[in-house]
Amino acid sequence: MTKLDLDDSAIEDEGAKFIAFALVTNTTLKELDLADKSIGDESAKAIARALEENTSLVKLDLYRNSIRLTELNLDFIDIRDKGAEAIAHALEANTTLATIYLAGNPIRGDGDCSCAQT
Numbered sequence: 001m002t003k004l005d006l007d008d009s010a011i012e013d014e015g016a017k018f019i020a021f022a023l024v025t026n027t028t029l030k031e032l033d034l035a036d037k038s039i040g041d042e043s044a045k046a047i048a049r050a051l052e053e054n055t056s057l058v059k060l061d062l063y064r065n066s067i068r069l070t071e072l073n074l075d076f077i078d079i080r081d082k083g084a085e086a087i088a089h090a091l092e093a094n095t096t097l098a099t100i101y102l103a104g105n106p107i108r109g110d111g112d113c114s115c116a117q118t
Contacts, residue, residue: 003031016043023050023057030056035063044069068096076104083107 011019016039023029039047044067051057079087084107091097 002028003033004029005031005033006037007033007035009037012038013040013043017046020046020050023047024053026054027056029054031059031061032057033061034065035061037065039065039067041066041068069094070096071099071101072097073101074105075101079105079107081107081109 011034016034016037019032019034020043023032039062044062044065047060051060074087079102084102084105087100091100
């Protein structure tokens with residue numbers, strides 16, 4: 001399985017923690033959709049810790065969850081202009097993010113301006 005879309009499921013905080021646990025050892029999943037699932041800070045932390053180990057996931061959708069993100073570290077993960085623009089767009093409505101780290105990424109042109117404006 002390379003894509004897991006939990007769009008019509010009742011996954012909440014506890015379910016997201018189990019998914020995070022599975023992400024640690026999973027090597028095939030490329031896309032995970034957890035949008036609109038009532039996921040809070042603790043589950044988000046568990047997912048973040050899992051992503052430190054997981055090297056296969058390339059798309060994670062956490063849209064419309066109860067995560068109060070205050071720091072986002074994206075150092076040295078090869079984000080380019082389009083990626084920076086997408087991150088800036090995704091964070092437009094965020095009111096809690098205080099720090100974003102983007103060191104070591106080849107962001108040039110419009111990409112760096114997009115992140116600076118957000």
